Amino acid sequence: MVMRDKVYATMDEAVADIPDGSTVMCPGFSGVGVPRNLLAAVNRQGARELTCISNNAGTTDELVDVGTLVEAGQVKKMICAFTAPTHPSVISPFVRMYNEGLVDAELVPQGTLAERIRIAAAGIGGFYTPTSVGTELAEGKEHRVINGRTYVLEYPLPADYALIRAWKADRFGNLQFRLAQRNFNPIMAMAATITIVEVENDVVEIGELDPDQVHVSGIYVDRIVKIPEDGIWDGAKPGL
Amino acid sequence: MDLESLAEKERLPREIIAMRVAKELPDGGYVNLGIGIPTLVSSFVPEGRTVFYHSESGILNCGPLAEEDAEDIDLINAGGQFLEAVPGMSFFDSAQAFAMIRGGHVAVTVLGAHQVSANGDLANWMLPQRGVGNVGGAMDLAAGASGVIVAMEHTDRQNNPKIVEECTFPVTGQGCVYLIVTDLAVIERTPNGLLLKEVAPGWTPQEVQALTGARLTVAEDVREFEL
Numbered sequence: 001m002v003m004r005d006k007v008y009a010t011m012d013e014a015v016a017d018i019p020d021g022s023t024v025m026c027p028g029f030s031g032v033g034v035p036r037n038l039l040a041a042v043n044r045q046g047a048r049e050l051t052c053i054s055n056n057a058g059t060t061d062e063l064v065d066v067g068t069l070v071e072a073g074q075v076k077k078m079i080c081a082f083t084a085p086t087h088p089s090v091i092s093p094f095v096r097m098y099n100e101g102l103v104d105a106e107l108v109p110q111g112t113l114a115e116r117i118r119i120a121a122a123g124i125g126g127f128y129t130p131t132s133v134g135t136e137l138a139e140g141k142e143h144r145v146i147n148g149r150t151y152v153l154e155y156p157l158p159a160d161y162a163l164i165r166a167w168k169a170d171r172f173g174n175l176q177f178r179l180a181q182r183n184f185n186p187i188m189a190m191a192a193t194i195t196i197v198e199v200e201n202d203v204v205e206i207g208e209l210d211p212d213q214v215h216v217s218g219i220y221v222d223r224i225v226k227i228p229e230d231g232i233w234d235g236a237k238p239g240l
Numbered sequence: 241m242d243l244e245s246l247a248e249k250e251r252l253p254r255e256i257i258a259m260r261v262a263k264e265l266p267d268g269g270y271v272n273l274g275i276g277i278p279t280l281v282s283s284f285v286p287e288g289r290t291v292f293y294h295s296e297s298g299i300l301n302c303g304p305l306a307e308e309d310a311e312d313i314d315l316i317n318a319g320g321q322f323l324e325a326v327p328g329m330s331f332f333d334s335a336q337a338f339a340m341i342r343g344g345h346v347a348v349t350v351l352g353a354h355q356v357s358a359n360g361d362l363a364n365w366m367l368p369q370r371g372v373g374n375v376g377g378a379m380d381l382a383a384g385a386s387g388v389i390v391a392m393e394h395t396d397r398q399n400n401p402k403i404v405e406e407c408t409f410p411v412t413g414q415g416c417v418y419l420i421v422t423d424l425a426v427i428e429r430t431p432n433g434l435l436l437k438e439v440a441p442g443w444t445p446q447e448v449q450a451l452t453g454a455r456l457t458v459a460e461d462v463r464e465f466e467l
Contacts, residue, residue: 030320083372111338111380118335130383134414179314180297186333
């Protein structure tokens, strides 16, 4: 098999070309499956005016996540399901900056967010969902009654780049995830023009991953970087 | 009716609300529990009944919370709590997690609420003073084909009714609530409005009505909370 080498030596090289104004997908759920090493590299790289698509707008813990880019002033807009910490007394950098008019937001129900990403990956032009009917998030959207039930039209949500955290990968870019690490990772990996993956285990040769156990096909994956020993590990151990 | 004396009167604890909701979970059912009182429901499933828990984090058949020294960084529920790994668990991405909800594969959803209206509208995702808000998966759960059981306190901290004729807070979904269990009452939504079926010990239907912002019809066989 002859192919371009997808394996990059460092996180910084893998994100070097992300220009200002890009739309970037950042997966993760409650801190699980967050591409922290790639986000740290984008933070170092300094791209600005980014639109970030993520389940949340960043947490208040010390760890690098999409909130790190928000706090650094690199993000002009967040598209997400959670904008704030769940407890009202906790003010995240995003909330503070939104209140000061420094960052914009589009709030999307979590299932609608996931499906908009999925259809972007699948080349579908839109879908009708009952989610948000009768709420302020459905205002201004096309409504349609199908078999007696009211639905709203939602459009695909593609991105220029997806930053992905995977458990295992081979050189072709076939990916495996571990436990709840999957969350938004597979659909975001599929929906972006350029998909960049940080991998917890050594990138293995083609044929070494069981083809029956591949969660994301390498067709969607462009760049792969092994997380270095001194990278951000989340407590997960290599080889788990 | 003296509302101030009702404010002082003893109400049921959160655990009893959860215990009453647990009776509604069908044997072998797939269940999604929201945060707050709904989370407590899993501790009170009646003996001999098996329930399978779904989590928006991409898990079916969630086990109990993990012991402190046995936490796995990649294994969390929708509230971000670490779970114990149990046989029969399965994992999937967010699109599938929500297909299970919207497609009606999850049989029962239990959520907390800021307000519930007489026609079953649910308001639980945002208080008007709180900026952009946190919608999370609430609107998807409300739109799920199976409907919602609400588990909540009957009034807010200022003793204002949370069951109202029409929601004044931003709604999460329309006509999605079919049962309300509070620290004072069990109320069913019927085509003819809200039906008061059970009251907390020591409370009369009239007292419950006094703390409710929508008209209640008292069931002919209204009784004390049945656990």
